[in-house]
Amino acid sequence: MEPTSDFDDVDRRIIAALQVDGRRTFSSLADELGIPASSVRYRTKRLEDSGTLQVVGIANPLSIGFDRLAMIGVSVRPGRAREVCKALAAMPETSYVVMTSGRFDVMVEVICRDIPHFVEVVEHGIGGLDDVVSTESLFVLEVHKLAYGWGVPGVDDD
Incomplete structure (x- = not known):
């Protein structure tokens, strides 16, 4: 984007x-x-x-019946991170997909109903992509902040 x-x-x-x-x-x-x-x-x-603004209601997934929220680090074949991001962004279980530097090429947040759904997403959804080399999953145990209002450069907030 x-x-x-x-x-x-x-x-x-x-x-x-x-x-x-x-x-x-x-x-x-x-x-x-x-x-x-x-x-x-x-x-x-x-x-x-233009994709600059999205106005949505934000709910804590763990409070509304989803049992598994996880951040997944994804390593991909060199030069394929954008394609993997595009494929991950199309998955209904993903809520956040970013290309990164460092240990992982891509970080993705997934929201799943339960463990079997999570396993399906990781093994067949993410792991099923040809360019994915490996993944590392980090389960979210508690959500302490969900905020999307970080301000806008050039706007005086006084």
């Missing part, structure tokens, strides 16, 4: 406001920003369509 470079201060302020409260109405954002609600709606849609 390539970041978009064609957004301005208004776009940054919309993103920052939605990080604080993703349920803000377009009209309340428009009032705060001093622009028409139709402009906020258009800009938000453009940011979503």
